[in-house]
Amino acid sequence: MASIGKLAGAVVALAGVGAVAAWFLSAPVRLDAGAVAALGTGDAKRGERIFWAGGCTSCHARPKSEGPARLELAGGLELKTPFGIFVAPNISSDPQDGIGSWSAEDLANAMMRGVSPRGSHYYPAFPYTSYARMKPADIGDLHAFMKTLPAVEGKAAGHRLGFPFNIRRGLGFWKRLYLTAEPVLALPEGTPEEALAGQYLVEGPGHCGECHTPRQFTGGLKKDQWLAGAVAAEGDGIVPNITGGEGGIDTWSAGDIASFLETGFTPDFDSVGGAMVAVQRNMAQLPAADREAIAAYLKAIPPHPNGYPPPKPEEPKG
């Protein structure tokens, strides 16, 4: 009997250790002091470029906004995913309903660590897995620019997620697997400066990989198929392969890519479509050198065949 009692005690103790370990492993991790110091004082003019590169307005403006309304970041866009429906929140400068009361440090913890000012995890529908690669000074500048945007009252609706995805704490484990500030690709020695600048824009603020790279069932990106195209995680259809591999954009010159990002026309004069329409509108706001840098990077990355299955054959008519 005594031995059974000991065994039970050991099991309880182990479970306790496990629970404590799980609690620590799932805890939100904030930026360190060095990164916070690097935020700087913030320059709104420079921050505007980061705002367009980051595509904030594509999700956080009211759905279907055009023109100046794209600077009113009231939220409300619904992303319908296999995990549930995510609703983009109000990130306008309203101090109550938006993020007007946030410090640059708050914004940096949100964007680079997925941690809210109150210390809970954000869902990675907010692409902090890409923003984690940003330079802190760029976030400082972005913070300064977002302060200049209109305050919009009214909170957006909450996410609608089923169990277990509705338990935010669990994201701590997910982040341990997938959240890293390291570059995705180790580009070879001697890669031109322009392509490296493009790497920063694509892998960091531009968060291109979030849609253009296929995902595992856990929602983590398959980085060995980086930018190979994917079944759309949100909405219908596919997101194209933007590597030089089969089905990709090998026939596009760097100039073609830069021109597409500026005008929305492909080299064969098809037009941009789907969720890329909003992205392209943002890219058109960037300095030409940034679009050229993105093009140089896309021409430098490893080619992959399409990361999505071929379309099903048509059912016979009749």
Next chain:
Amino acid sequence: MRKLILAISALALAGTAAFADPIADRKALMKANGKAAGALSAIVKGEQPFDAAAVLAALTTLSENASKIDVAALFPAGSDKGDTTASPKIWENTADFQARVDKLKTDTAAAVAAPPADVDSLKATLGTIGNNCGGCHENFRIKKG
């Protein structure tokens, strides 16, 4: 009797030829639009010199093609099935789709009525017309690979 049947068959055949394949018809229209937009874009990019006659010809093509978009005939119900990238949203939200078609007609007709006189104004015109392309493809086309 025989003649009548022949006549009906001939009519049916003619009808089939005109309306059999709205998917192919609208694809051909879009291809032609792409070609016209391409001609304008080449001038904006400086690959071709500005040629007022060529610009007007391309704009006229775009305008005429736009006026050919009869939503009921080119996008009949059920034609989201088959070799097409048309989104079912066309039939769920026909009013919005029609409004976008009308805007394309208006914008292209306006460009023909007051054609751009130099590269800079052509760039602006192409931008205005190009917004129609992306604006419609944003919600009403599904990329299938």
